[in-house]
Amino acid sequence: MGSLAWFVFLLCASLGAANGVYGRVGAAAALEESRRLQLHTDGDGSSGAVHAWPGYLYTRAVGRCTPQFWSSGAEPWPNIVPQEAAVAKVFGSRSMDRYGPRLTLLEATMRTDDVGGAPFVKLVKEGSAALLNAYTRRGFPLDSWEVKALLLEALVSEEAAAVQAERFEQANESCS
Structure with missing residues (x-):
């Protein structure tokens, strides 16, 4: 005891x-x-x-139209461009040379290596978000075909990519 x-x-x-x-x-x-x-x-x-x-x-700032918002899963993606869709399939074969065949839209929106001057990375990140916004946000200033065409046109040089990435970013951040 x-x-x-x-x-x-x-x-x-x-x-x-x-x-x-x-x-x-x-x-x-x-x-x-x-x-x-x-x-x-x-x-x-x-x-x-x-x-x-x-x-x-x-x-990070997560407005309703930013890449961070789309990568967070806070809202369902449009059926026309699922998260698993390859960037090369969505934007066309010209984008495959820059981004390869396996980069998905979700991975593009999740990228963080655009900070510090990687214009092609920022282009695909902001362009992917702009495409999603074009499909889902009423009043977004660009149509889906415009986003695709502008991204492909910007692949010609780092300078063109940087300028277009900035334009996509401004459109994404000003959207509601």
């Missing part, structure tokens, strides 16, 4: 110690959460409503 009492005592003591450790961790997590909440305000600098994004201290 004495060993059973000793076992129960050790069990309770270890649970109490673990509870104390977890309590401190929980307090640290609560403090971190309050700091995170203070970082995300209304965006206009005012101290209005506070928004929390679980798990993310820094986030």
